[in-house]
Amino acid sequence: MPYKNKLDPRAIESSRRRHQNYYVRNRKTILYNKAAEWGLIDDESRINKYINNDKHRFILKLETICVYSNGTMKCVMCGEHKLPCLSIDHIYGGGNKHRRELRLAGVDFYRWLRKNEYPDGYRVLCANCQCVEAERIQSAKVNVRRGMQVRARKGE
Numbered sequence: 001m002p003y004k005n006k007l008d009p010r011a012i013e014s015s016r017r018r019h020q021n022y023y024v025r026n027r028k029t030i031l032y033n034k035a036a037e038w039g040l041i042d043d044e045s046r047i048n049k050y051i052n053n054d055k056h057r058f059i060l061k062l063e064t065i066c067v068y069s070n071g072t073m074k075c076v077m078c079g080e081h082k083l084p085c086l087s088i089d090h091i092y093g094g095g096n097k098h099r100r101e102l103r104l105a106g107v108d109f110y111r112w113l114r115k116n117e118y119p120d121g122y123r124v125l126c127a128n129c130q131c132v133e134a135e136r137i138q139s140a141k142v143n144v145r146r147g148m149q150v151r152a153r154k155g156e
């Protein structure tokens, strides 16, 4: 281990890079196993067809979730692992604004992430945790605004 403290942000980042490289090299095997494990596709030739077709949206989502979850395919907050519930979350919030700027939605967003070699700042969340996070960020913003108003009233 290059870093003693596993929670060191550099350690997390380096671990993510390692997983990402591993993923890129072993993409087909990983996707094949995952698809079979979840019983998403039961027929072997169909799995191969899906996996060999890079444009397919299902694979694109699977791949993006796989990269950002370090291969665990789980929500980082609660461990939810059902693929339809999972999506990519902007760690610092502002995801919607970002997507609007890029005019991206759904699959196009996944495609954009892949084209940009999976940039940092994103993580995998389930729909529930995404709501919880949105709520938390919203109330944090309200608190900051309130704090500024209180300071303004005090004339600070």
Ligand SMILES: [Zn+2]
Pocket: 075, 076, 077, 078, 079, 080, 125, 126, 127, 128, 129, 130
């Ligand atoms: Zn969750």
